[in-house]
Each structure stands twice: as structure tokens, then as C-alpha cells.
Amino acid sequence: MPLLHAISLISLAWVLIHLLYRLCKPKAPLLPTFTNAPTSRASRSWATDNSISTTVTVNKVQLRIETSAFNSRHEQLASRLRDRRSKRLRKWVITFYNAGVGAGICGLVLGLLTLLWITGDSLLARIILQSSKLSSHDKRALDVEGSAQFNAQNYIWLVIPGLTVPWTHLPLIIIAVCFCQIVHEIGHAVAGALYSVPILSSGLTVTLIIPSAFVSFSTALMGSLDAFSKAQIIAAGPWHNFLLWIFLIGLGKSAGIVENATGLGTALVNLGWEDLSKEGRVVVEIDNDSPLNAVLKVGSVITALDDVSLAGEQDKWSQYLMPPSSTDVPWYGWCVSRELFQADSADCCKTAHPTLDHLCFDSLGHGKGCLNPIPILSTSHDQFRCRTGGDCHDDALCVQPDSSSSSILRLSVQGQDLTLWNGPKKEVWEQVIVDRYTPRFWFIPSSATGSLNDFWSYLQMATLSLFMFNLLPLPFLDGAQLLNALINHAYPAVEPESIDMESGRRSSTSTSTGSQWKRRIERLVQTGTVCLVVVYFVLGVWTLV
Incomplete structure (x- = not known):
């Protein structure tokens, strides 16, 4: 699909969204939904009953759907974990999310070291490549053996529809990313229920073509938690993504073992497709x-x-x-x-x-x-x-x-x-x-097996990327909030501070010297990480062009 066609389809989709948004007006009067619900004239709210409401907001190329439909389920889970009869269950859940904090720390450190290494290696390779081009003008030989060319994708593959992957893969990528983000937000929600932190709303945001799920917690109650409890809630999202990746890898390995032992998968595929x-x-x-x-x-x-x-x-x-x-x-x-x-x-x-x-x-x-x-x-x-x-x-x-x-x-x-x-x-x-497969019957789509394989690959890639990238100490990501919680746990603040899980903003009344140097460390780490990401992204795009 050419770039112009892709842009045309995306533009048409957003035109239809705006048209439907203006045509589908609520039959009942607009009701207030949440304390943090959008107040823009472009938002429309539907109330299904006295306790559940949904707000839909369309602003240019951003679609936001926010609902309280899952608030009662979250409260039921929190009540069960508070129940004395579920003492053993609560103990296991705490142990589970303690492991998540450990995985979050490892992911944060590993992500920083990996980003530092690949950026430095990529930059060095680019400098060496440019200097070799200036020093010699070798003619292309028939035998390309031994030739070397810098490739930033050796370490991180930039998934860019139309550039590194076909445009037809875009729906598969969106579905895979959306599913992995839902798994991510479920982690935050369950860990929040462990400490009876209610969710104000949950929903989905689509910006142009990029989906994003979210769960909004009460900022006041989040601020009342100790630093380690905050770390558990923050690290729970990436922890769920990591476990999903382990599950997918294990499922694939198990399927491979069963296939090698019985040939069942090949036999089933051969019923509808021929391997060429x-x-x-x-x-x-x-x-x-x-x-x-x-x-x-x-x-x-x-x-x-x-x-x-x-x-x-x-x-x-x-x-x-x-x-x-x-x-x-x-x-x-x-x-x-x-x-x-x-x-x-x-x-x-x-x-x-x-x-x-x-x-x-x-x-x-x-x-x-x-x-x-x-x-x-x-x-x-x-x-x-x-x-x-x-x-x-x-x-x-x-x-x-x-x-x-x-x-x-x-x-x-x-x-x-x-x-x-x-x-x-x-x-x-x-x-x-x-x-590699061609269908044996006319009613089977010719691209069915390829689409399934691609979706499986994107699902693994998306959940691992959410684990690694979210734990980088970048502004508004889990990594920056986890770093703040860990620093506060190691060096407790004089006064409590609150964190908005959605915006990543912190509020504190403490002006002590200890708080100042902790803020400086956070800003230094975040600024350095942003610089590394920008440099590596520029090198990656430079290589692709």
C-alpha cells in the first residue's frame, strides 16, 4: 500500500469518526461523570444507570473513551483482598507484586545499560563508517563477502509501517499493542486494589493510529501510600507485560515440542494449506x-x-x-x-x-x-x-x-x-x-497463515517492548515514577508526596535539602535518558533513509 493511500484511508477513518461523533448524540441530558472527566464542549457522556457513565471525547485526531463501568469490579476485588478470610490470598498477591518490583528494578537498570551501550556502539559505528567512506572509494566487487555495513536494527527493530514493515501490517500492530496495553493496565489496577486505591475511570485513547489504554487512580489516596507500595503499583504494569511475554514464549516452545513429537500442527495446517x-x-x-x-x-x-x-x-x-x-x-x-x-x-x-x-x-x-x-x-x-x-x-x-x-x-x-x-x-x-503457504480451498484467505504468524510475532514484540520501554526513566513513563518511588523508599521524604499515575506529576510540600538532591538526581537521569533515546532514534532513522 503506497504512503498516499495509507494517509487517505487514515484521513477517511477520522472523518467518519467525527461524523459519527456529531450524529450520535445522547438521548438523555448530559450528566457529570468523573471528577477528572474532560470538560471540553467536544465531549459527550452517556449514563447507563446511576453508577456507570461513559465519556467520549474527540479532539482533532485524538479519540478518548473513558468509563466507570469497571469501577465496581475493582472495588469488589479490593474488598475481597481486604477480607480476613482472604489473608492467604493477599499474602500471595503481595509476594507476586514484590517480585514485580524486583523485575522492574532489573528492567530499569538493564534498559538504561542497554540503551547506553547500543547508542554508543551505533554512534561509533556510524563515525567509523563515514570515515571509511571518505578515505576510500572502493568499487563494488562481484563477491560481497566480507563487506560490512552499519545496521542499527541489529539491536532494536523500529516497527514503522510503510518503512520497515508493510502498511497491511498496521491493523495487526494496533490490535497487538492495544491488547498488551490492556494487560499492562490490568496490572496497575490489580496492584491498586491490593491497597484499596480506587480507580476513578479506565478507558482507551487513540491518537492518530496509536492506541493507549489507561487507568486513573485517586491522586490523594496514591499519595497516602508508602514508597514501596507505590513501587508495587507502578511496576505491576510492566511486570504483567513481562509475564505475558514469558507465557507466549513458553506456549510457542510447547507447540514446537508437540509439533516435533507428533506433527499435529503440520497435519492440521496441511488440511487447508499447501506448503510451497x-x-x-x-x-x-x-x-x-x-x-x-x-x-x-x-x-x-x-x-x-x-x-x-x-x-x-x-x-x-x-x-x-x-x-x-x-x-x-x-x-x-x-x-x-x-x-x-x-x-x-x-x-x-x-x-x-x-x-x-x-x-x-x-x-x-x-x-x-x-x-x-x-x-x-x-x-x-x-x-x-x-x-x-x-x-x-x-x-x-x-x-x-x-x-x-x-x-x-x-x-x-x-x-x-x-x-x-x-x-x-x-x-x-x-x-x-x-x-510459504497457499490455500487449498477458494474460501480460505490467501494471507491467513501469514497474518496469524505476523500477529503472533507482533504480540511478543509489543509486550516485551512495553516492559522494556516503559521502565526507561523517561518523563510520564512508569520508569520515571518507579525511580522516584525507589529513591523515596531508600531515602524517605520528610513529608508525603503524591503521584498522578496518568500524568506522572508529583506534588510535595517538602523543601528540605534531601528532597532537592533527590529531584536533581531524577532530573539528571531523565534528561540523560531522553538524550540517549533521541540520539539512537536519529541514528536508526539515518540508517533506514
Whole structure:
């Protein structure tokens, strides 16, 4: 899906949201909901009974749904944990969330050290890469073995629809992130019930396309808790995300063990799908406006990209098409007549946009020339392929398309002639979605298995990311609030201080010297973390561009 289409669909969705929002007016008079409910004219409230109310707010590209529907359930849980008959249950819950504080501390320290290491390593690699480019201008050899290129994604993969993942993955990403955030907020809510801290409201916010769940606690009651109890509530969200990640990993490993022992999973999949991974990858979707629609169709089997075979378990499709390529490319040239190569000028090598019938070729030491690539690149016989000039006859040269002036990709499609693509390889990855399975029946969606696998991967990635990223000591994240609670636990404040779980703001009347140096430490850690995140993000985007 092109970027323009994605922007159009997102814009249309928000237009429909605004229209529905204005058409669906409440039948009953507007009633007050919560003490912290939005007071904007753009908010609408619905009261289902005397105790439950819901507020919907639409402000430009932000949709906020806030409800008290779960307040009674939370109070019931708090009452049960307060009950003397549930003394043993309360003890186990406290032990469980004590472990969450330990996991939160480990996650905070590990996240900081990892961020510091990868940022420094990425920055050093970028400086070395730039200096090596300035010091030498090496010509691209046929054998790319031993070449090195900095890749920030070796450590953290930036999931950016349309850039690092296809636009069609966007709904899967949103659902996975939303589910993991709900699990995260349930952790805060259950830990809050442990100390009878009532929730004022809970809900969901969507900003443009980014979902965010939230639970709003009473600031006054949160402020009355001791520092360690606050730490338990704060760390409970990331702790739930970490446990969900462990559960998903364990479930996947268990499924793999059962599959290896019985083959049950393969047998079930084979009932509806056929595995063609031994031949290549099956086309399951093509953008409607893609020029590849003329040569590819849903169900086509692509067996190779250039000289890289797509057969096997490894996803060489994405590895080869997404820059920088991490696939070991067995790139070979073609033997062409020396007379044919030298007969024409090299004018096309100076053109910014060469045509596909007049392309620049590099003869690896004998200059450049312009040739018609179609009869050359469509030849796959071994006697016409070469790695060096010595592999050809005396009257022939070993040539390949010049990478500096052209970008040719050869797609080998089962049962069809070779297809040549002139342009960025990334565009093929954006316009064509492939899978290893093809459905046996017409009513089964061709992309069903791929979508399920992608969703499973995004679910694991989202819950682990929420655990690690939320524990970074950044403003408004759990990590900053956990750091504050831990410092106050180690060095108790003279007067109690309150924390707003939603906004992250603190209020305190203490002006002692101890409170001042604690604030300085917090600000120093937060500022340093923000700088590291900004530097690493810039390096990551710089590498992708």
C-alpha cells in the first residue's frame, strides 16, 4: 500500500469518526461523570444507570473513551483482598507484586545499560563508517563477502509501517499493542486494589493510529501510600507485560515440542494449506496500482530474487529486499562479447534515470558501457555466468549492472519468463506480500497463515517492548515514577508526596535539602535518558533513509 493511500484511508477513518461523533448524540441530558472527566464542549457522556457513565471525547485526531463501568469490579476485588478470610490470598498477591518490583528494578537498570551501550556502539559505528567512506572509494566487487555495513536494527527493530514493515501490517500492530496495553493496565489496577486505591475511570485513547489504554487512580489516596507500595503499583504494569511475554514464549516452545513429537500442527495446517517453501514463496497480495500486476498474480510462486533462492525456512524475501541487505548474495556476472560492449558509448551511465532497454554495465576493470539488459540478464546458463574476467573467453568480458547508476532486480517466477524490475528493491517489498503457504480451498484467505504468524510475532514484540520501554526513566513513563518511588523508599521524604499515575506529576510540600538532591538526581537521569533515546532514534532513522 503506497504512503498516499495509507494517509487517505487514515484521513477517511477520522472523518467518519467525527461524523459519527456529531450524529450520535445522547438521548438523555448530559450528566457529570468523573471528577477528572474532560470538560471540553467536544465531549459527550452517556449514563447507563446511576453508577456507570461513559465519556467520549474527540479532539482533532485524538479519540478518548473513558468509563466507570469497571469501577465496581475493582472495588469488589479490593474488598475481597481486604477480607480476613482472604489473608492467604493477599499474602500471595503481595509476594507476586514484590517480585514485580524486583523485575522492574532489573528492567530499569538493564534498559538504561542497554540503551547506553547500543547508542554508543551505533554512534561509533556510524563515525567509523563515514570515515571509511571518505578515505576510500572502493568499487563494488562481484563477491560481497566480507563487506560490512552499519545496521542499527541489529539491536532494536523500529516497527514503522510503510518503512520497515508493510502498511497491511498496521491493523495487526494496533490490535497487538492495544491488547498488551490492556494487560499492562490490568496490572496497575490489580496492584491498586491490593491497597484499596480506587480507580476513578479506565478507558482507551487513540491518537492518530496509536492506541493507549489507561487507568486513573485517586491522586490523594496514591499519595497516602508508602514508597514501596507505590513501587508495587507502578511496576505491576510492566511486570504483567513481562509475564505475558514469558507465557507466549513458553506456549510457542510447547507447540514446537508437540509439533516435533507428533506433527499435529503440520497435519492440521496441511488440511487447508499447501506448503510451497521448498520451491519459493507464494504471492498472497499485490497493491492494485503496482506495475507488477502485469506480470504477477495472487498464487504465483517466486523462486528467486537475482541469484538468491527463496526456497527454505528462512525469510530471504524480506532480508534481501529491505536495506541494508543481510543476506549473503551469491552475485555473478555475465560473459558478453568484448566487441558488443565496446561498440556503444557510456552515455547512459551519466543519466540519472536510465531506461530499461539501455542500461549501464560495469566490466570490472575495463570501464563501463551501455547494453540492452533483457537478453543478458535473462540468460541463466552456467556457461554465460562469471565471477571474474578469467571465467570468460578471451573475446568476452564479465559484466554486471552498475550499482551506482541503476537498480535491477531479477524475479524468477515459476512457469513464467524472467521478470526484470528497475527501481528500488524496497518498492517490491512494499507492493508484494508473500507467504510459504497457499490455500487449498477458494474460501480460505490467501494471507491467513501469514497474518496469524505476523500477529503472533507482533504480540511478543509489543509486550516485551512495553516492559522494556516503559521502565526507561523517561518523563510520564512508569520508569520515571518507579525511580522516584525507589529513591523515596531508600531515602524517605520528610513529608508525603503524591503521584498522578496518568500524568506522572508529583506534588510535595517538602523543601528540605534531601528532597532537592533527590529531584536533581531524577532530573539528571531523565534528561540523560531522553538524550540517549533521541540520539539512537536519529541514528536508526539515518540508517533506514
